[in-house]
Amino acid sequence: MALDRSTPNDLSAFWMPFTANRQFKKNPRMFVSADKMHYKTADGRSVLDGTAGLWCCNAGHNSPRIVEAIQKQAGELDYAPAFQMGHPVAFELANRLRDMAPEPFEHVFFTNSGSESVETALKIAIAYQRAIGQGTRTRLVGRERGYHGVNFGGISVGGIVNNRKYFGTLLAGVDHLPHTHIKENAFTRGQPEHGAHLADELERIVALHGPETIAAVIVEPMAGSTGVLLPPKGYLQRLRDICTKHGILLIFDEVITGFGRLGSSFAAEHYGVMPDMITCAKGLTNGVIPMGAVLATKEIHDAFMQGPEHMIELFHGYTYSGNPIASAAGVASLETYKEDGLFERAAALAPYWEDALHSLKDHPHVIDIRNEGLIGAVELEPIAGEPTKRAFSAFLDCYDHDCLIRTTGDIIAMSPPLIIEKAHIDQLIGTLGDTLKRID
Ligand SMILES: Cc1ncc(COP(=O)(O)O)c(C=O)c1O
Numbered sequence: 036m037a038l039d040r041s042t043p044n045d046l047s048a049f050w051m052p053f054t055a056n057r058q059f060k061k062n063p064r065m066f067v068s069a070d071k072m073h074y075k076t077a078d079g080r081s082v083l084d085g086t087a088g089l090w091c092c093n094a095g096h097n098s099p100r101i102v103e104a105i106q107k108q109a110g111e112l113d114y115a116p117a118f119q120m121g122h123p124v125a126f127e128l129a130n131r132l133r134d135m136a137p138e139p140f141e142h143v144f145f146t147n148s149g150s151e152s153v154e155t156a157l158k159i160a161i162a163y164q165r166a167i168g169q170g171t172r173t174r175l176v177g178r179e180r181g182y183h184g185v186n187f188g189g190i191s192v193g194g195i196v197n198n199r200k201y202f203g204t205l206l207a208g209v210d211h212l213p214h215t216h217i218k219e220n221a222f223t224r225g226q227p228e229h230g231a232h233l234a235d236e237l238e239r240i241v242a243l244h245g246p247e248t249i250a251a252v253i254v255e256p257m258a259g260s261t262g263v264l265l266p267p268k269g270y271l272q273r274l275r276d277i278c279t280k281h282g283i284l285l286i287f288d289e290v291i292t293g294f295g296r297l298g299s300s301f302a303a304e305h306y307g308v309m310p311d312m313i314t315c316a317k318g319l320t321n322g323v324i325p326m327g328a329v330l331a332t333k334e335i336h337d338a339f340m341q342g343p344e345h346m347i348e349l350f351h352g353y354t355y356s357g358n359p360i361a362s363a364a365g366v367a368s369l370e371t372y373k374e375d376g377l378f379e380r381a382a383a384l385a386p387y388w389e390d391a392l393h394s395l396k397d398h399p400h401v402i403d404i405r406n407e408g409l410i411g412a413v414e415l416e417p418i419a420g421e422p423t424k425r426a427f428s429a430f431l432d433c434y435d436h437d438c439l440i441r442t443t444g445d446i447i448a449m450s451p452p453l454i455i456e457k458a459h460i461d462q463l464i465g466t467l468g469d470t471l472k473r474i475d
Contacts, residue, residue: 040067040068040077041067041077042063042065042077046059046060046063047060055427063077064076064434065077066082069084069092069096069097070096070097071095071096071097071452071454072084072095072096072451072452072454072455072456072459073096074096074439080437081437082434082437082438082439083437083438083439083459083462083463083466084096084439084451084452085433085438085439085440085441085449085450085451085463086439086440086441086448086449086450086451087322087450087451087452087453088322089317089322089441090259090290090291090296090317090318090450091316091317091318091321091322092318092321092322092323092452093294093295093296093317093318093321093322093368093372093377093452093453094321094368094371094372094375094377094452094453094454095452095453095454096452098321098367098368098371100367100370100371100374101320101321101323101364101367101368101371103367104363104364104366104367105323105324105360105363105364105367107363108124108359108360108362108363108364109360111359112124112359113359113360114358114359115359117352117353117354117355117356117357117358118352122357122359122362124357124359124362124363124366125145125357125358125359125362127362127366128143128145128357128362128365128366128369129142129143129145129357131365131366131369131370132319132328132330132365132369133330135300135369135372135373136300136301136313136330137300137301137303137304137309139309139332139333140313140330140331140332141331141332141333141336142330142331142332142333142335142336143328143329143330143331144159144328144329144331144349144351144356145326145327145328145353145356145357145358145361145362146316146326146327146328146329146353146356147325147326147327147353147355147356147358147361148184148316148325148326148327149183149184149288149290149314149315149316149317149327150183150184150185150186150189150327151184151186151316151327151353152184152288152290152314152315152316152327152328152329153183153184153186153188153189153192153253153288153290153314154184154186154187154188154189155314155329155351156251156253156286156288156312156314156329157175157188157189157192157251157253157286158188158351159312159329159331159335159349159351160175160250160251160284160286160312161173161175161250161251162339162349162350162351163250163284163335163338163339164250164284166338166339166341167338169247169250169282171247171248172247172248172249172250172282172283173208173248173250174208174209174210174244174248174249174250175188175191175192175206175208175209175210175249175250175251175252175253176192176209176210176211176212176237176240176249176251176252176253176283177191177192177193177194177209177210177211177212177252177253177254178194178211178212178213178214178215178253178254178255178258179194179211179212179213179214180194180195180214180216180258180261180262180264181193181194181195181211181214181253181254181255181258181261181288182195182255182258182259182260182261183253183255183288184290187202187205187206188206190202190205191205191206191209192206192209192211192253194211194214194261195261208248210240210243210244212233212234212236212237212240212252212254213233213236214233214258214261214264215227215230215233215258215264215265215266215267215270216258216262216264217229217230217233220265220267221402221403222393222396222403222404223265223405224389224393224406225265225389225406225407226265226266226267226268226407227265227267227268228267228268229267230267230270231267231268231269231270231273232273233267233270234270234271234273234274234277235273235277237252237274237277237278238277241277241281241283246281246282246283249281249283250283250284251283251284251285251286251311252274252278252283252284252285252286253286253287253288254274254285254286254287254288255287255288255289255290255291255292256271256287256288256289256292256302256303256305256306256308257291257292257297257302257407257410259290259291259292259410259448259450260291260443260448261443261444262412262414262443262444262446262448263405263406263407263410263411263412263446263448264405265405265407266306271306271308272307272308274308275308275309275310278311284310284311284312284335285310285311285312286310286311286312286313286314287301287302287303287310287312287313287314288314289301289302289303289313289314289315290314290315290316290317290327291317291410291450292305293313293315293316293317293318293319294315294317294318294319294368294372294378295318295372295377295378295381295408295453296318296381296408296409296410296450296453297381297407297408297409297410298378298379298381298382298385298408298409299378299382300378301313301315305408311331311332311334311335312329312330312331312332312335313329313330314327314328314329314330315327315328315329315330316328318368318372319365319368320361320364320365320368321364321368321371323364323368324358324360324361324364325355325361326358326361326362326364326365372453375454377453377454378453380453380454381408381409381453382408384409384455384457384460385406385407385408385409387457387460388406388409388411388460389406389411391460391461391463391464392404392406392411392413392449392464393406394464394468395413395464395467395468395471398468398471398472399471399472400415400416400425400471400474401413401414401415401416401471402414402415402416409450409451409453409455410448410449410450411448411449411450412446412447412448412449413446413447413449413467413471414445414446414447415429415445415446415447415471416445417444417445418475422444422445423442423444423445425445425474425475426442426443426444426445426446426447427442428474428475429442429447429467429470429471429474430442430447432470432473432474433466433467433470436466436469436470437466438462438463438466438467440463440467447467449463449467451463
């Protein structure tokens with residue numbers, strides 16, 4: 036069956052995620068193909084991808100190894116049961132992921148998304164504590180302005196007001212650290228100086244509930260989705276130290292920061308602070324096929340490997356955990372990152388990216404600029420009484436001028452594929468600069 040590549044006449048059936056549906060359907064923005072750094076629109080324009088899709092296409096689009104791997108795998112083994120059966124590609128991917136990750140991470144549990152990785156890590160944390168005789172440790176600690184996907188565990192440990200407003204009381208037994216986004220750090224290049232002390236709030240939470248009640252702390256080492264909020268210097272190490280002192284597991288949610296975004300395999304390596312688990316997704320398959328993973332230390336994994344051998348050790352899993360086609364896409368993605376030196380490339384381009392971003396400092400509406408690796412954010416002064424409107428206008432204007440950016444609140448976030456060239460950076464930042472002068 037030939038698919039219609041133009042804009043369909045009827046857009047009503049598809050209820051689009053995290054989208055202003057009515058606005059979109061009046062004036063659709065439709066991508067029909069993509070190659071390397073560009074999307075092609077239904078009306079034939081080439082749009083520069085300033086966001087790697089949704090922070091996920093780190094090797095750019097239509098990457099040949101990945102496309103070939105998927106095609107080959109689909110014709111060889113399309114699906115194998117994920118429970119009590121195996122297939123070689125999932126093991127291959129797990130091994131490669133272990134080899135790419137920092138040293139303590141020896142085991143990999145596959146999921147299908149970042150949200151599922153978060154749920155999985157939270158469940159492993161609670162079950163691990165029980166397995167080592169710490170069954171009273173069931174509380175979870177997240178952080179204000181944290182984003183950990185859209186499922187109930189993730190929105191509970193996350194710190195986004197709309198999730199509380201729309202979805203009720205969420206999980207009980209969850210506390211939140213304060214976020215690390217403080218005014219003194221405005222226009223900092225890279226990691227900010229001020230705010231390491233905010234990690235000490237964990238001591239207050241521990242004192243309030245007792246350490247014997249807390250299973251895990253989960254944070255994004257660098258919060259992406261709520262506007263690129265960087266960890267102040269020393270902050271992550273302090274969190275690590277407090278967790279270790281009190282027997283609390285530390286989980287880094289690296290769904291955005293994994294796979295080279297900051298110039299290393301994971302942010303844990305970039306910042307030199309090791310958590311006990313890492314959640315990832317997105318760049319694991321270059322965004323091409325849904326897949327996520329939880330990386331766990333040997334200590335955590337081995338704590339489950341007890342009891343009769345015919346018994347299931349972790350009562351958890353998904354129909355598509357380690358799906359063959361997703362695994363093949365994962366193997367090809369990791370190979371592409373390695374063979375093409377994309378993490379090193381991101382690290383090498385980061386200073387140019389930083390300079391380009393900060394050149395927007397004196398443009399209209401700009402109240403802060405932040406960057407790390409190949410991530411950048413430009414925060415705009417909100418229009419009084421109409422939050423998010425100004426940034427959304429910037430998004431639409433950039434799109435009309437052939438650049439894809441992303442917005443969250445009144446913050447513009449950019450995270451281009453790691454294959455980006457300096458000329459593309461000039462185009463992206465130049466277009467955004469012109470946009471800021473054009474919009475109200
Ligand atoms: C840190 C973090 N965790 C979890 C998620 C959720 O991932 P997904 O949309 O694949 O469920 C995201 C998505 O952006 C994320 O940034």
